[in-house]
Amino acid sequence: MIIKDLNHNSLLKKNSKLDLEALNLGSFPNRKEERWKYTPLRSLKKINFHNQLNFKIEHLSSLGIPKIEGLVIVLENGKFNSSLSNIIDLKEIELLFLNGAEIANNSQEPTQKDYFNNLNASFLTEKVILKIKPNININEPINLVNIISDDNCISNTQFNIDVFENSKLHIRQYFLGSSNSKDGFINHRNQVSLKSKSSLTIDKFQDLNHNFNFCNEFIDQEKESEFIMNTFSASGVILRNNVFCNVYGKNCHSELNGVFAPIEKQHFDNYTIINHFVADCKSFENYKGVIKESGVGVFNGKVIVHQNAQQIEAFQKNNNILLDEESKIYSKPELEIYADDVRCSHGSTTGRFDEEALFYLRSRGISMKKSLELMTLGFINEVIEKSNDSMYKEFLLKRLLKD
Amino acid sequence: MSYTEKELKEELDNKSYEFGFVTDIESEKAPVGLNEDIIKLISSKKNEPQWLLDYRLEAFRVWLKMTEPNWAHVKYEKPDFQNISYYAAPKKKKELQSLDEVDPELLRTMEKLGISIEEQKKLSGVAVDFVMDSVSVATSFKEKLSELGIIFCSFSEAVHNYPDLVKKYMGTVVPHTDNYYSALNSAVFSDGSFCYIPKGVRCPMELSTYFRINESGTGQFERTLLIADESSYVSYLEGCTAPQRDENQLHAAVVELIALDKAEIKYSTVQNWYPGDSKGKGGVYNFVTKRGICGHRSKISWTQVETGSAVTWKYPSCILKGDYSIGEFYSVAVTNNFQQADTGTKMIHIGKNTKSTIISKGISAGKSQNSYRGLVKIGKGAKNSRNFSQCDSLLMTDQCGAHTFPYIECENPTATVEHEATTSKIGEDQLFYCMQRGISEEKAISLIVNGYAKEVLNKLPMEFAVEAQKLLEISLEGSVG
Amino acid sequence: MSELLIEIKDLECNIDNQKILQGLNLKINKGEVHAIMGPNGSGKSTLSSVLAGNENYEVTNGSINFLGEEISEMSPEERSWKGMFLAFQYPVEIPGVSNINFLRTALNERNKYYGIDSIPAKDFLKMVAEKSELVGLNNKLKNRSVNEGFSGGEKKRNEIFQMAMLDPKLSILDETDSGLDIDALKIVANGVNKLKSSENATVVITHYQRLLDYIVPDFVHVLHEGKIIKSGDKSLALELEKKGYDWLKTDENI
Ligand SMILES: Nc1ncnc2c1ncn2[C@@H]1O[C@H](COP(=O)(O)OP(=O)(O)OP(=O)(O)O)[C@@H](O)[C@H]1O
Numbered sequence A: 001m002i003i004k005d006l007n008h009n010s011l012l013k014k015n016s017k018l019d020l021e022a023l024n025l026g027s028f029p030n031r032k033e034e035r036w037k038y039t040p041l042r043s044l045k046k047i048n049f050h051n052q053l054n055f056k057i058e059h060l061s062s063l064g065i066p067k068i069e070g071l072v073i074v075l076e077n078g079k080f081n082s083s084l085s086n087i088i089d090l091k092e093i094e095l096l097f098l099n100g101a102e103i104a105n106n107s108q109e110p111t112q113k114d115y116f117n118n119l120n121a122s123f124l125t126e127k128v129i130l131k132i133k134p135n136i137n138i139n140e141p142i143n144l145v146n147i148i149s150d151d152n153c154i155s156n157t158q159f160n161i162d163v164f165e166n167s168k169l170h171i172r173q174y175f176l177g178s179s180n181s182k183d184g185f186i187n188h189r190n191q192v193s194l195k196s197k198s199s200l201t202i203d204k205f206q207d208l209n210h211n212f213n214f215c216n217e218f219i220d221q222e223k224e225s226e227f228i229m230n231t232f233s234a235s236g237v238i239l240r241n242n243v244f245c246n247v248y249g250k251n252c253h254s255e256l257n258g259v260f261a262p263i264e265k266q267h268f269d270n271y272t273i274i275n276h277f278v279a280d281c282k283s284f285e286n287y288k289g290v291i292k293e294s295g296v297g298v299f300n301g302k303v304i305v306h307q308n309a310q311q312i313e314a315f316q317k318n319n320n321i322l323l324d325e326e327s328k329i330y331s332k333p334e335l336e337i338y339a340d341d342v343r344c345s346h347g348s349t350t351g352r353f354d355e356e357a358l359f360y361l362r363s364r365g366i367s368m369k370k371s372l373e374l375m376t377l378g379f380i381n382e383v384i385e386k387s388n389d390s391m392y393k394e395f396l397l398k399r400l401l402k403d
Numbered sequence B: 001m002s003y004t005e006k007e008l009k010e011e012l013d014n015k016s017y018e019f020g021f022v023t024d025i026e027s028e029k030a031p032v033g034l035n036e037d038i039i040k041l042i043s044s045k046k047n048e049p050q051w052l053l054d055y056r057l058e059a060f061r062v063w064l065k066m067t068e069p070n071w072a073h074v075k076y077e078k079p080d081f082q083n084i085s086y087y088a089a090p091k092k093k094k095e096l097q098s099l100d101e102v103d104p105e106l107l108r109t110m111e112k113l114g115i116s117i118e119e120q121k122k123l124s125g126v127a128v129d130f131v132m133d134s135v136s137v138a139t140s141f142k143e144k145l146s147e148l149g150i151i152f153c154s155f156s157e158a159v160h161n162y163p164d165l166v167k168k169y170m171g172t173v174v175p176h177t178d179n180y181y182s183a184l185n186s187a188v189f190s191d192g193s194f195c196y197i198p199k200g201v202r203c204p205m206e207l208s209t210y211f212r213i214n215e216s217g218t219g220q221f222e223r224t225l226l227i228a229d230e231s232s233y234v235s236y237l238e239g240c241t242a243p244q245r246d247e248n249q250l251h252a253a254v255v256e257l258i259a260l261d262k263a264e265i266k267y268s269t270v271q272n273w274y275p276g277d278s279k280g281k282g283g284v285y286n287f288v289t290k291r292g293i294c295g296h297r298s299k300i301s302w303t304q305v306e307t308g309s310a311v312t313w314k315y316p317s318c319i320l321k322g323d324y325s326i327g328e329f330y331s332v333a334v335t336n337n338f339q340q341a342d343t344g345t346k347m348i349h350i351g352k353n354t355k356s357t358i359i360s361k362g363i364s365a366g367k368s369q370n371s372y373r374g375l376v377k378i379g380k381g382a383k384n385s386r387n388f389s390q391c392d393s394l395l396m397t398d399q400c401g402a403h404t405f406p407y408i409e410c411e412n413p414t415a416t417v418e419h420e421a422t423t424s425k426i427g428e429d430q431l432f433y434c435m436q437r438g439i440s441e442e443k444a445i446s447l448i449v450n451g452y453a454k455e456v457l458n459k460l461p462m463e464f465a466v467e468a469q470k471l472l473e474i475s476l477e478g479s480v481g
Numbered sequence C: 001m002s003e004l005l006i007e008i009k010d011l012e013c014n015i016d017n018q019k020i021l022q023g024l025n026l027k028i029n030k031g032e033v034h035a036i037m038g039p040n041g042s043g044k045s046t047l048s049s050v051l052a053g054n055e056n057y058e059v060t061n062g063s064i065n066f067l068g069e070e071i072s073e074m075s076p077e078e079r080s081w082k083g084m085f086l087a088f089q090y091p092v093e094i095p096g097v098s099n100i101n102f103l104r105t106a107l108n109e110r111n112k113y114y115g116i117d118s119i120p121a122k123d124f125l126k127m128v129a130e131k132s133e134l135v136g137l138n139n140k141l142k143n144r145s146v147n148e149g150f151s152g153g154e155k156k157r158n159e160i161f162q163m164a165m166l167d168p169k170l171s172i173l174d175e176t177d178s179g180l181d182i183d184a185l186k187i188v189a190n191g192v193n194k195l196k197s198s199e200n201a202t203v204v205i206t207h208y209q210r211l212l213d214y215i216v217p218d219f220v221h222v223l224h225e226g227k228i229i230k231s232g233d234k235s236l237a238l239e240l241e242k243k244g245y246d247w248l249k250t251d252e253n254i
């Protein structure tokens, strides 16, 4: 492994307060924009952010995640935290940390005109580049952890993940907010490039407590590559996941799954676009919303099949359960199809659990509360089962069911 | 199917736009342009009361502050609103006592459309309110209906004869502030139909209005107001054909339906305006606001077969305000050549135990773009409400587009909302199967498409269903990809 | 003298404001087997749902005394803990929840109610193996989601398997015989008989005398329009098989 640690800490702005709306980054999103129709940003807007990048966490275990093994890269409050990380030597991976001036030299223009993407590019404090050499199959998951532990701190970070030809990688990504911090904001970007015949699975877990987390994910797929992303959203004031999956090569597989479980007025928004530019590809989306205690869930998924992208199979699914009077769901699955020889479909359902099924469970002596829990488990199980690690699954269930 | 293969062949042989003819009637036109003076002119030409003029002017002021919406999935040259004449009426505008007084040219037009009033009167029991450009020139069956207390007349007549009803309900479902085109319509609407069904009356015949855009360069701004009083029932048909023209014609209608407690309104449309030629030239812009409101246990059902227009922007909607009310939307939308359609519905659930069903079948051919856009909103108080939506799209060529944009907003946990959509090509194995049995490709396509759309076509009244089937065939001519 | 298990008095109930049970009386002692027969729509399944505590049914009159306690207001789970079991006419599918997880939760919840430790995994699995053998439940089904994609007969076996696991005081079998092939019928009936004791009782709802050859009832009742209109011993079932219900309807309901 090559680690180039360049110019740490040099360009951090001290004591500067950021007023998001006053920044010259284009107009701040509002609900008149179709993309932000269901997600008001008032609560984010009124925070005065700082980016003094301090470390506060002593042990990862204090954040309620199971013990992580193997390569662990931890960014805390927008900065690489080497003492929490576990940088083991993996010769198949080239690892590069950029911060300060180095970022400016290496930065790409944001491909998508988006306020938060611009914000990320302008205030980026840590960029980690991972390159997986060709013909390599890394079995053990690599762990990327992003922590916010300081009140009002804004963290603009980026991971570049390049998986070269014929290689396979599994990433577990964590976005965590310490339970005693509030109004922090992780504005993160993942830039993923999958070369031909490569494969990448990302399990993304979001548990921000009283903090915010927006992720912009850009995925470019070359031919015969496979991309799977499972997003598990457990807590946070507002969570917004923008996934832009661009499929440029034939015979690709793209899969986006998710479980979002907002409670107590939390607002979780999944916004995805899968762009099929070429023929013979498959894409799948499966998002499950479990919403209670005035939580709000948003699913807005779009599949675009461009002209000449024939023989595309695209399937989109969003199922939601509302568990109490005040919870809300906004679901907008979209298909935009410009080629004829395709098989595309989507389905969206919203409702409550079947009363007969609940009665059945209760008639077997399972209490109402436990019955609801079992039903919820059954409901999200399809997505949880995507992981084959039983420890991780158990952890997810625990955090998502919040028992 | 109640029409024969022979009839079909005749239809198919006639390759040009079937109803593409121009009626040659002199007409009186307002100068082009839009300002308060023009609105005053329209209003005075129609001898309108002051309150209506005020309503128009207020709408116009609101409209001036609005911008043309661009969220729909359509691209077109925005109409130049200052280059449109907002009023046209046949010159010989004297009161007609009987059919004999109607311009023979006009009667011939109606015959061509297959809806000659004579014939209609004798055969089908359909009352026809024929809107020639903006002014109503012939109505029939009025007496028969009036025996039951049913009012069915032109909007202008209603303004004079039933001002209280018009005043009470106009703009209550589609307020003039609702959107850009409804504001425009409220300012300049020419004429349209008015219908009132009294309490407990079942309208014994299908009420039918044939719209027609006739005058070159005349925007048409229809206004329809239909009120079904408590426990009444009416089935209303609206059919449109338009002459072949080179320039774009703007049509921005407003339709308001009011179904009071326990009433039922069935509103069916076959829309076949000039879609432009195969190169995408000409064609009607159809920007319509159609909406109904339901009282307690009432029901509004929209059925539409959309085959015409160059650009369509249309969302017949239901506000399910009363408990146990029902909204339905059944739609077939065909686009061919360079047509663009962005159509769907809005089901707004407000009352408890409300129910809505959406069945939408899109068929795209040629280089057209066909979008379904539908909103299902379950309000906080809409306990135990249900929606089911099924939106299918069929693609006929590799140059066209089919898009599905559902918006599902659920704010009540006891509601059940289900939405399903599929997009696919016409089944090759089905085509092959038909062709193997000796059915030509074109015929096979029309068979399959008719089967695909059957669920919706079946909801149309009988005569309309036949007409709609023919339209489907014609619209898809030469669409084999 | 035998001990009273359940006593239903003047039971009336509504669903969607429609009266279904209209004054039903029934007494069952421990150790007894009762069969309930009656034409379609007479209220058999309604009775079983009401006994199990389905909240869709509104009890408007009467009482249900189960083991000395009035239970009409009790939640379904509590009734279950007290020993009420209903084998559903149409067992419900629960996708994503495995049979095993389901049953373990059920047992643990009951244990919790009685303040007993939850059952160790080993004992639990042993019990599963034992009981599933009793009804010949295919091993594979246990790890599948509850009833999901089960055949009609498999669902019915699964019901009896659950009954065996929960060891109830009162088992109500609502048309458990329908959808079973002859062999399965024997196996299931055999299972039910094995579970029978002097401490529990069984109510068998069926349309066919055939099942009663295997599970022999002490009493047979005929339900019609929400009431028991005739009771007798097992010979009544044979008579019904021959004559149908009409003679009873005219007999008693003039
Ligand atoms: N949800 C409901 N709403 C209205 N009526 C209902 C409902 N459920 C049951 N019923 C009616 O109650 C009556 C009794 O039904 P039940 O299912 O108890 O009959 P059953 O005796 O079990 O019949 P079967 O032999 O067909 O199983 C029937 O007339 C049925 O239609």
Ligand SMILES: [Mg+2]
Pocket: C044, C045, C046, C089, C174, C175
């Ligand atoms: Mg039954």
